[in-house]
Amino acid sequence: MVLAVIALLGFGGANGIVGVAYAADRAEMAKAEIAIKDRKVVGSNVVRVLEGQSVELHWTTDETVDLHLHGYDIETKAKPGAPATMTFKAHATGRYPVTAHGFGDSHSHGGSHSEQTLFYVEVHPK
Numbered sequence: 531m532v533l534a535v536i537a538l539l540g541f542g543g544a545n546g547i548v549g550v551a552y553a554a555d556r557a558e559m560a561k562a563e564i565a566i567k568d569r570k571v572v573g574s575n576v577v578r579v580l581e582g583q584s585v586e587l588h589w590t591t592d593e594t595v596d597l598h599l600h601g602y603d604i605e606t607k608a609k610p611g612a613p614a615t616m617t618f619k620a621h622a623t624g625r626y627p628v629t630a631h632g633f634g635d636s637h638s639h640g641g642s643h644s645e646q647t648l649f650y651v652e653v654h655p656k
């Protein structure tokens with residue numbers, strides 16, 4: 531049963547559509563290339579990985595954004611021309627949202643900022 535999925539950046543379209551490819555289910559690494567455009571993820575907004583895999587999420591964006599992977603609690607900032615990477619071991623199963631804590635350079639920290647869900651990481655049991 532193949533459960534592991536790797537999202538790969540597709541170069542087939544002129545606008546860089548993100549596609550999804552499937553990895554062998556014993557692969558130790560799961561990598562996803564995720565592109566944010568106009569404050570949304572281009573293409574599939576979910577990546578499925580297997581418990582125990584090392585996961586690398588590479589983020590490119592057309593606007594500065596603070597990203598937060600809930601559950602694993604990883605935060606990073608991606609900027610145009612300066613992609614960000616989230617790396618973690620998928621030790622806990624479940625469905626974890628990645629939210630944007632703010633777009634642009636000038637959003638204020640603290641207080642009540644709005645969170646927007648961009649993406650989901652699904653960690654499936656082995």
Ligand SMILES: [Cu+2]
Binds near residue numbers: 598599629645
């Ligand atoms: Cu958050």
